[in-house]
């Protein structure tokens with residue numbers, strides 16, 4: 001595994017810890033699941049985006065697999081603390097909030113779509129599918145990442161225009177990851 005994979009995760013872990021535990025008001029007992037989950041999910045988006053943007057031979061496959069596996073860890077960690085106390089923007093006493101519905105629906109569809117490129121990243125997939133179909137499956141990832149952008153935007157957009165509320169002036173992870181997630185699709189559309 002290239003060093004860039006753990007480095008990306010550790011940079012996000014540092015950012016999340018600084019924003020939420022050090023400068024913010026989140027208790028340290030929330031670090032192992034709630035705060036770590038923010039780093040895991042942001043690293044997943046970053047690696048999936050890197051898989052589509054890198055030109056280094058062999059890297060798209062490694063970044064794609066690492067991003068997909070971190071996305072699975074994100075799902076498990078999210079479910080461990082899936083309650084209205086941790087996620088008031090997603091859950092209320094009556095169930096999903098409207099923003100939560102959009103976010104979780106987009107997240108579930110994105111997770112399912114990402115299974116395609118992940119499946120096609122097996123060693124012999126290119127031979128079995130042929131280049132045209134293999135590329136079509138990989139292109140599903142652009143849509144999946146755009147849906148990840150909807151997933152994070154629905155959660156965070158209400159705080160994006162209130163920089164005075166950002167701990168230490170640090171932008172929300174939802175703003176950073178939404179911007180990142182849309183990059184491959186925007187760059188691809190502009191190239192055409």
Ligand code: HEM
Nearest residue numbers: 038041042044045071078107108110111148152173174177
């Ligand atoms: C079944 C599908 C999914 C569920 C149930 C889910 C659940 C959640 C939850 C509960 C949050 C709020 C975390 C927080 O505020 O601390 C969140 C945020 C996030 N999710 Fe997902 N997610 C799903 C799919 C995805 C996918 C496919 C990605 C992309 C790889 C992703 C990336 C993110 C990111 C980057 C955040 C923002 C983290 C933050 O700012 O706190 N999620 N997700």
